[in-house]
Amino acid sequence: MTSPRKASSPAPPGTTAGPTADSPASGPAPADITAVPLRHPGRWVASAVVAVLFAMLVHSLVSNPRFQWHVVGHYLFSEQILRGLWATVYLTVIAMAIGIVGGAALAVMRLSPNPLLGGAAWLYTWFFRGTPVLVQLLFWSFISAVYPRLSLGVPFGPEFVHGSANQFISIFTAAILGLGLNEAAYMSEIVRAGILSVDPGQNEAALALGMPRGLLMRRIVLPQAMRVIIPPTGNETISMLKTTSLVSVISFTEILYAAQAVYARTYQTIPLLIVASIWYLALTSLLTVGQYYLERRYGRGVAARGATPPQKLRALMTSLRAPDSSGAR
Amino acid sequence: MTEPVVPMVKAEGVRKSFGAHRVLRGIDLEVAPGEVTCLIGRSGSGKTTFLRCINHLEKISGGRLSVDGELVGYRQRGDKVYELHDRDIARKRAEIGMVFQRFNLFPHMTALQNVVEAPVRVKKEPRASVVERAAALLERVGLGGRASFYPSQLSGGQQQRVAIARALAMQPKLLLFDEPTSALDPELVGEVLDVMRGLAADGMTMVVVTHEMGFAREVGDNLVFMDGGVIVESGAPREVLSNPTDERLRTFLSKVL
Numbered sequence A: 001m002t003s004p005r006k007a008s009s010p011a012p013p014g015t016t017a018g019p020t021a022d023s024p025a026s027g028p029a030p031a032d033i034t035a036v037p038l039r040h041p042g043r044w045v046a047s048a049v050v051a052v053l054f055a056m057l058v059h060s061l062v063s064n065p066r067f068q069w070h071v072v073g074h075y076l077f078s079e080q081i082l083r084g085l086w087a088t089v090y091l092t093v094i095a096m097a098i099g100i101v102g103g104a105a106l107a108v109m110r111l112s113p114n115p116l117l118g119g120a121a122w123l124y125t126w127f128f129r130g131t132p133v134l135v136q137l138l139f140w141s142f143i144s145a146v147y148p149r150l151s152l153g154v155p156f157g158p159e160f161v162h163g164s165a166n167q168f169i170s171i172f173t174a175a176i177l178g179l180g181l182n183e184a185a186y187m188s189e190i191v192r193a194g195i196l197s198v199d200p201g202q203n204e205a206a207l208a209l210g211m212p213r214g215l216l217m218r219r220i221v222l223p224q225a226m227r228v229i230i231p232p233t234g235n236e237t238i239s240m241l242k243t244t245s246l247v248s249v250i251s252f253t254e255i256l257y258a259a260q261a262v263y264a265r266t267y268q269t270i271p272l273l274i275v276a277s278i279w280y281l282a283l284t285s286l287l288t289v290g291q292y293y294l295e296r297r298y299g300r301g302v303a304a305r306g307a308t309p310p311q312k313l314r315a316l317m318t319s320l321r322a323p324d325s326s327g328a329r
Numbered sequence B: 001m002t003e004p005v006v007p008m009v010k011a012e013g014v015r016k017s018f019g020a021h022r023v024l025r026g027i028d029l030e031v032a033p034g035e036v037t038c039l040i041g042r043s044g045s046g047k048t049t050f051l052r053c054i055n056h057l058e059k060i061s062g063g064r065l066s067v068d069g070e071l072v073g074y075r076q077r078g079d080k081v082y083e084l085h086d087r088d089i090a091r092k093r094a095e096i097g098m099v100f101q102r103f104n105l106f107p108h109m110t111a112l113q114n115v116v117e118a119p120v121r122v123k124k125e126p127r128a129s130v131v132e133r134a135a136a137l138l139e140r141v142g143l144g145g146r147a148s149f150y151p152s153q154l155s156g157g158q159q160q161r162v163a164i165a166r167a168l169a170m171q172p173k174l175l176l177f178d179e180p181t182s183a184l185d186p187e188l189v190g191e192v193l194d195v196m197r198g199l200a201a202d203g204m205t206m207v208v209v210t211h212e213m214g215f216a217r218e219v220g221d222n223l224v225f226m227d228g229g230v231i232v233e234s235g236a237p238r239e240v241l242s243n244p245t246d247e248r249l250r251t252f253l254s255k256v257l
C-alpha cells in the first residue's frame, strides 16, 4: 500500500513534505539527494577480526589431528550411537509430553477458583522448580530405597495390586518421571502466562454463545494462548533435549551414555563427544524449524504472514533467472 | 380475547452487589416478545451489569429474573429453587445472543469461522447447513465479500456486524446489545444501527444499552432510564425524551442530546 506513495513523492523526510509539496503552486519537485554515503570504518575492522578468528578456528579444526575426524565419521552413524540417539529423541518426546499435559493441568488448577487446587499446584511448582533436576533423577532411581513396596488400592483400605518398587520403577521410568515431572512445573508457568494473556472479553463472548468451560478453553482460549506459549515451549524442548544427557548418571543409555560407553573402551574421548554434539546440534536445528512453522500457524489472524524462507528462496531464484521481471528493484 | 403473553424478560426487584458495592438496587422490567427496549443512563449506573445478569454472566444477589418464563440460573420445583448445573446454564445462554461494545470476535478465526463456530460446536448442527446459513447472515449484514477475512483485517463497524451475525447464527430468541456503537468511529455507527434496525423490523426481541438517542426514539418500543442501580423513568421513547419528569433524566438528556 505504501510503496507507490513513496515512489511518487520524491521529497525526503525533513524537507517540506505534505500536500503543499505536491501542489502546482510550489513549482517543480526537488531533485533526489545524491550524497556521499557515511563510512563505517569500525565495522570493517570488526568484520576483519571476526573473519581472521573464524579462519583460525576452521584451520585448527581441520589440521589438528587430535580431533580425529575419521573417528567421528566412523562412529557418527554407528549402530550404538544411533540407538542412543533414538533413546534421546523418545525420552525428549515423552518427557515433554508429560511436561506439557501436566503443565496445562497445573495451570488450569492454579487459575481455578478452588483455593485447594490452586494451593496444591503452587506447592508442586515450588518443590519441582526448587530442587535440581539431577537430584530428582537420582531420587526417582533410588525410590525403591524409600518405598520398597508399591501398591494400588483404596487409600488406607484394601490393595488390588502390589509388588516391589524395583519392578515398577525401571531406569526408564525413573528417567521419564524425573524429567517429565520437573518439566511440568516449568510448563505450568508458561501455560498460565499464556492463558492470562488472552483478553477476558474472549471468555465473555464464548460464554455468551453458550460454550461450556471445556470447549471454551479448547477452542477459544488455548489457541490464542498458543502464541504466547509456543516460543518458550520451543526453548524448553531444546533445553530438554540436552537435559536428557543427565540421565546418563542413572545409566540410562541415551546418546551421551552411548558415546561414553564407546570411549570408555577405545579412549577416543574427543571424537565421540563431537559425535554426540553433532547430533544434538542437528536435533535442535530441526526443532527450531518446527517451532518457526508452529508460530506461523498460531499467529493466524494476528501476525502479518510473510512468505516462508523456502518461498522467499524460490522467489529469489525466479527473479535471478528472469532479471527483467524483477521490476522495481 | 388475546392469550396472556409470556414476557421475554421479566425482572422483579433484581438486586446485585459486588461485595459491599450495591450496583443494582431493585430493577423491575418487562420486555414483551418482539419488543425493542433501550436502556440509557450515566456510566456506572449498572446497565452492563443488568444486561449480564439476563444471560447469567453475573449471578443476581436478590429478586427474580426470568427469560421466556424460566428463571435465569435456577430451576423451580414446587416452591423450592435449585441452582442450575453449568451445563444447563450454558444451554440457556445459547438461546440468548449478546453483542459487546468491544466486539470480542475470535481473532484466530475468519469472519465465517466466527459465525459458524457456536452452532456447530455448541448446538451440534451439521457444518454444511451452518456454513450456508452463516454465509447468508454475513450477506445480510452486508459482509458477503468478507467471509474469509480475519477480524484484524476488518474495520470496527465491519467487526461489529460480524459479531451480530455470530449472535444471530445461534437463532436466539433474545438479543442483548451493550453499547454496540460506542467503540466505533462516528462514520461507522450508521452501518451497525442499520443492521439493528433491520432486526427490529423482523420482530427480533432486543434489549439495547445505547447512547444513540435517535435510534432509541425511532426503533425502540420502550425506553428505560437507569440511575444508581434503579429504573428512574421508563415509557414510550418519544414520551420519555420529550417530557422527562425526573430531574436526573433531564440532566442526563441535556448532556447527551
Ligand SMILES: Nc1ncnc2c1ncn2[C@@H]1O[C@H](COP(=O)(O)OP(=O)(O)O)[C@@H](O)[C@H]1O
Binding pocket: B018, B021, B023, B041, B042, B043, B044, B045, B046, B047, B048, B049, B050
Ligand atoms: N465485576 C465487578 N466487580 C466489582 N464491581 C463491578 C463489577 N462490574 C461492575 N462493577 C461496578 O458496578 C457499577 C456499575 O457498572 P456497569 O454495570 O458496568 O455500569 P454501566 O454499564 O451503566 O456503565 C460500577 O460502579 C462498576 O465499578
Ligand SMILES: [Mg+2]
Binding pocket: B047, B048, B049, B178, B179
Ligand atoms: Mg457499560
